[in-house]
Amino acid sequence: MAETSYDVIVLGSGPGGYVAAIRCAQLGLKTAIVERELLGGICLNWGCIPTKALLRSAEVLLLARHAKDYGLTLAGEIEADLAAVVKRSRGVAKQLNQGVTHLMKKNKIAVHLGDGVLTSPTSLTVTGEKGAEKLSASHVIVATGARARDLPFAPADGKRIWTYRHAMTPSEMPGKLLVVGSGAIGIEFASFYNDLGAEVTVVEMLDRIVPAEDAEISAFLEKSLTKQGMTFRTSTGVEALVADDSGVTATIKGPDGKASEERFSHCIVAIGIVPNTEEIGIEKLVDLERGFIQIDSYGRTKSKGLWAIGDCTPGPWLAHKASHEGVTAAEAIAQELGTTEVQPHPLDRSAIPGCTYCHPQIASVGLTEAKAREAGREVRVGTFPFIGNGKAIALGEAEGFVKTVFDAGTGELLGAHMIGAEVTEMIQGFTIGKVLETTEAELMGTVFPHPTISESMHESVLAAYGRALHI
Incomplete structure (x- = not known):
């Protein structure tokens, strides 16, 4: 050969x-x-x-x-x-x-x-x-x-038990849908099928949904999606999942340690990779x-x-x-191999943004407030709600907020966390700021265009230092 x-x-x-x-x-x-x-x-x-x-x-x-x-x-x-x-x-x-x-x-x-x-x-x-x-x-x-990772006791069959791949090309619309896992993939599909009319229940083993996000983001999202009709069960696990021709029977164990059987038409498993x-x-x-x-x-x-x-x-x-x-x-x-024109830079994992495209959207970069405090940082935190932003109100999208976390001593931008309309398009501004080692001074001195939702980013920085203008 x-x-x-x-x-x-x-x-x-x-x-x-x-x-x-x-x-x-x-x-x-x-x-x-x-x-x-x-x-x-x-x-x-x-x-x-x-x-x-x-x-x-x-x-x-x-x-x-x-x-x-x-x-x-x-x-x-x-x-x-x-x-x-x-x-x-x-x-x-x-x-x-x-x-x-x-x-x-x-x-x-x-x-x-x-x-x-x-x-x-x-x-x-x-x-x-x-x-x-x-x-x-x-x-x-x-x-x-x-x-996608399967549940060890119930591998996906593509008919009643789905991974994200099956959920993208469904043969039928779920009537009552169970989503196991509330990370980005689970929440996105939960949001999609809920919007299309399915009755959606999300089960999460940890004590809050989207657990990698800032705690305030998690709480806001759960409240918003619950208002949209979803049901959430945190600190809860799926003990068994049995599929048949007409649906799925799930054994669900709650935080009190008690297990009960419930019936669903379909199940999406989103527990990692x-x-x-x-x-x-x-x-x-x-x-x-x-x-x-x-x-x-x-x-x-x-x-x-x-x-x-x-x-x-x-x-x-x-x-x-x-x-x-x-x-x-x-x-x-x-x-x-001898090329002298390049100067590769190692990956900085602290400056990788994450985005979740549910409704409302989530976007974040850097440390959450809790992680910053766990790391021993003294922090200043600013939050600005979309209800104070003219463009968000005009769009009919006044649900959401921007949160920024700074080192209290140096002004270093440690993290930014956003929930609401178009935040997945805005997070890159804070990501660039982190890469450029921006402090609060540069962000305060930056002119943000009006009217845009991005003005909420500016206001959240001002809020961290007691200078917010529109709340």
Whole structure:
């Protein structure tokens, strides 16, 4: 079997893998990418993007149902056509998949479709429609991502027990839906199906929903979604899940230790991820912790020439983190291969924003107030409600607030936490501020445009120092 050689081979074409490949090609490296399914990986095809397409349909539905609040009259009752909503979402995913295919051609990146298995740190065999191919390179980047974690006693069947992937292409509309887990994925699908008319119950083992967020954000979100009709059970676990032709019977154990059986039409399991590091020949080449590949801040593993990025490495498990790691690894590889024009920077995990696209939206970056205090920081905290923001009121979206956390001594921006309309588009302002090592002085001195919801960001900073103008 003839062997094809490259400077860099990327195993996996998700938002980490394909971005790494493009950056390698931009730096003049002969690059190949190996993908077993669809270019773009989970994010473009089954994750971030098609999910947002679904949520956009739900958002438009909600706006239409509240047309009278905006002085508008609908000719008739508006209804959700689930099949059409899903079809639109799949069309968006297909368009982006084709876009990645174009980017591979544009950047002259060789694409090998099939299952890749490492035979050494810098070589692998790809088995696909063309049979078996041997590939080698000076460097290999593993970007194999992750998949949804099943409940050990009730694996997803795609009929009554779903993962996010099944929930994106449902064969029928759930009547009474159980969502296990209240992280970003669980809450987004809970919000989507609730908006479309399902009766939704969310079960969370910890004492509050979206537990990674600031406690005030969690409390506000639970109150808002409860008002929208959802039911939440925190400090609660699912002990058993039995599916049959007509639904699912769940044994749910509450905080009092008592268990009861309840009936649902469907269940979405959103309890985390499992890294795709099995059966790729990597076990003896890297250090693994719970299946995740251990790397340095540039993506290097313990084997020379072998790198890893994205969801198969330690978290946070976010597409934009994977893409950033891909660029960092590509530039570090180019530097090792003699390119002098690049100066790769290690990933700063404290400046990675997180976004959840329920209604209202959530966005955050940096430390929560509790984490800052646990770290021994004396803090100043500012909060500004959307009800004090003219643009939010004009949009009919006055529900929400912005919270900022500063070091009381230095003025360092430690964290920012937001809930409400369009906050996922605004969080980048605070993220840039953290990267630039901004203090409260620069943020106070910045002119924010009017009328925008982003003025709430400015006001929250002012509030931390007793200078808020509109509350």
